[in-house]
Amino acid sequence: MLILPQVTNSPQYGFHSSTAGGDILYINFGKDESIIQKVHSSDNTTISDVAKIKEWEPICIYSSKLNGDIFVGVKKIERAKIIRFSHDGAVLSEIERDKNGEPIFHDPRYITGDADGSIWVTDWNTKRIGYGKIIILDENGEYCLSYPQQKNECFYPAGISCVEEGPALVLEGETGKVMVLEKPSDATTRYRSLQENPDPKCMRLMRWEHSLVC
Template identity: 30%
Template sequence: MKPTETASTKHYSTRDWTPISIHSSHINGDILVGMRKDGGGARVTRYNKKGEEIQNIQKDNKGQELYGTTHYITENINGDTCTSDYDNKTVVVVNKSGQRRFSYTGQRSKRSKIPPYGIRTNVIGHILVSDFMSDSVHILDQNGKYLSKLLTPQELDCPISLLVDDENDIHVGQCNTNKVTVYKYLQRYFA
């Protein structure tokens, strides 16, 4: 569907889907939009630079729903779409063709999964996930293997949102302190 244009404004029609997260691909300029539908259903839709819908990611190859919600979304250096699904308490990673590569539910017991919010990736392929219930940020490799906790409850208070900037510093938005804190992530991780 072509976007509507007025002056310098462009609109993408999502029809009866509500957009709740958005990401611009550093790989090809595509726009990834995480959406939900009243009455159930969640998906990620990929639009090209012209605003044309080119892909919908909603179900796996067995026809099972991939997402409960698509709160935060990002893309990895290898083109995987990484989504935090708070409702299902999991991180869902799909490849370029929309097939599930892996899911991550945290390092806790199966009854107490990670409630992921912010999610970002860095230049070396790590996936960073905020866990506001345990006041920490988890780091995964690009294949979903847990590596460590970057930041801990001593350093954070209710981390919700994440950003990795051009210098690979991590910015963490914390809801209980109303602060954004910047960490020298890669220097600290490899020290």
């Protein structure tokens, strides 16, 4: 069993992730510089630096099980973006705006990916607490869609995970329920299914940050 080292200054969101090979990636937060570090599963004790982040505040991290790419949500004052790294720490792309030049993110908190390579992000609106979104990027990092569409629909997404070859599970922080979002075969259908099913199947959490009861 891997034991995550003590991490200081953590925002207590999605600051750690596992790789396809069983290693643990986590963000070691610093005042002037934060480091993405890896705990190697080979001996459970070796720790190596993967990448360093300066000027931006990292919040969450995800390691793709498909290609090993690392996605890190960061923010700085009024801006936020996702930085995509290769498995060895090279910056591949920075995802901040859509094709129209509009900002995609307010405050990304958790990241996951599905079997098609799409990236799902839970994003909080820091100016309107309780009005967050699920933002979906395609396998190339291009903005695809978000849920909910209505700006005035109260939604407070927190943790998120995609079941292999199945739906996405999203924790709704205000109600303490887990939303089961079915994953159709294409983005247009997916968006329609989320939009037309405002009351998805739910499961209740005993404690929202820990135990799931089916």
